[in-house]
Amino acid sequence: MSVVALIGIAVAAVALLLALIIWLKVPAFLALLIVAVATALAGGMAPADIMPTVIEGMGSTLGNVALLVGLGAMLGAVVEKTGGARILAERFTRRLGPERVGPALLVVSSIVVIPIFFDVAYIILLPILFSFAKAAGQVSPVIVGIPVGGIMALIHGLVPPHPGITGGATLLDADVGLVVLVGLGVCVPLGVQAYYVGRLMFARREFRVDTDVQRRFDGSAGAAPVRPDDDPAGDSADLTADTTADTGRDGGPGPFTVAAMILVPVVLIAIGTVSELVLAKGSTLHGVTSLAGAPAFALLFAVVLSSLVLGVRHGWSMDRLGSLMNAALAPAAIVVFVTGAGGVFAEVLSESGIGDSVSGVLVESGVPVLLLAFLLATIFRVAQGSATVATLAAAGLVQSTVAAGDFTNLQVVLIVLAIGCGASSLSHVNDSGFWIVTRFLGLSVADGLRTWTVMMTVLSWTGMLLVSGLWLIVS
Structure with a gap:
């Protein structure tokens, strides 16, 4: 088959994938599998x-991803x-004081979101965000909530085990430990x-919070959110789950103990990466x-240690801990399967010769x-909303x-991080994160845009500039 025909099949496959997800509302896992099989047939x-x-693509992707995402979900739970x-x-x-609400919550949220899906972590922090914004002198929670959400979403897009x-x-055979360290390094200046x-952004314009939203979170310990009806199919976790934190017999662990866990x-991944050098x-x-x-071992160790230090030590039985960790695997499984289907699509592109054809044209261009x-991930992100699907699709196209x-x-x-930056940019009305942030902060659609x-566009494009600078240095 000619190179032109193979490239045409690739373009048609991408168009079909977007059509199935956006217009026909087919679940991303099913859409990726359908397009992969259709592409294989069309490619001869x-x-x-x-x-x-298909089985080879699923298996080769899931080996690493299932371990990291599953253990990360357990640690987060x-x-x-x-x-x-x-x-x-x-x-x-509280220790830093009301006048430092913004920087304090940025630091805390950046730590909290490392093992926890973005949407769940954001909802956990919302009551604290509202109460401390109020303590700071009736500061609008939006002033704090948008920057906090922005850096959390970037970490979700750039740092494993997300x-x-x-x-x-995994698709590009990158060192996951190195992705963690460089990704975190890129996120530090982005947090600032x-x-x-x-x-x-808020110096000249005041965005008022809906009073119903204010009443929902003032002084509460948490709330069980409802997924918006027009949410296209979220990126991460089951948002109908109760996110109210339980505590053991003594009220819970200390803050520095939590941060350490x-x-x-x-830290273990950093030690392993440095030791290789x-x-x-x-x-x-x-x-x-x-x-x-090894990232999987580091997460396994952290899960066991946190179960003992945060759970058993503070009155939790192993039965209760086991139940909550098992429950955390249910929403994680959805993401794992979508990731595996992305691996199937990439494997078909490779085995059919389409990936090599597209690769050759791109190199010659x-x-x-x-x-x-970065551009491929951005296009997928804008078109269908899910950062996970955008990352997997872009990685599949540049794999060869x-x-x-x-x-x-x-x-x-750095190529992997460039994809992550593109997949995090231009969040708008087809992204579940857009609705989570805007609805829980009480913003209109126009104000959300x-x-x-x-915020997401500025942070992700700046992240791409930082990645590009590192590329020039190492090249």
Whole structure:
């Protein structure tokens, strides 16, 4: 089959995928599988080879992703349900004082969202956000809520074990531990930017919060949200779940203990990554640090440790802890399956020769792969809303280009982060995050576009500039 025909099939596959998700409202998992099978048939793949290819694509993607997303969901459930997230936010912010509400909540939210899905973490923090905005002198919660949500959404898009970036890293064979460290490094200056962009954004205009929303969160410990009817199919968790934090017999752990439990896997991954650079291969110490720094082991260790320190130590039985961790796997399973289906689509593009054809044309066109990855993810994000689907689709399209290129490990990591930046930009009315933030802050759609959409676009494009700067340095 000619190169032109294969590229035409690729374009048609992308168009069909968007049509199924946007207009026909087909679940992303089913849509990706349908498009993968249709693409394989159109690309001339033998019918007998199609389903083995589907199984291969699903299996090769899920091995790493299922471990990380599942363990991350369990860690998030322990931190959330034992009251850790609430305690961390309340005590940390109270200690810094009302006048530092914005920076305090930005720091706390950045820590809380590392193991917890964005939407759940944001809803957990909303009561604290409202109460401290009020304590700061009737400051509108929007002034704090938009920057906090922005940096949380960026971390969700750029830092494993969140599903989109984990799946993208798996498809491009990137070092997940290095993605964690570089992703967090990129997010630090973006957190500072979120604070100052928020101040600039609200300096000349006051956005009032709906009084019903204000009453819902003033002084409450949490609320069970309702997914908007027009939410296209969320990116992460089951939002109908009760997010009210339970506590043990003594009121819960201390804030620094909670922060330590969340940061344990990050520290272990950092140790493992550094050891690969400085320790002799084959040495006993290298073996130990390699095991400890493997992302899946680091999360497994953190889950066990947090269960003991945050749960059992404060009056939780293992039966209760087991039940809440099992419950956390249900919403995570949806994301895992979508990620696996993205792997199927990428495998079909590769095995049918379509990926190589598209890769060859893109290389000949002279478009830098970093920019290409960012633009493809942005297009998918704008078109269908889900950052996870946008990340997986873009990674699948550039997979052959990356595999054929002579890129270093760090360069591949930067390509993955460029995709994450593109998949986080231009959040608007087809994105579940848009509705979560705007409805719970009491904003109109127009004000949501003026605030949330602008914030996400500024942060993600700045993130792309930072990634591009790192690319120039390492190249």
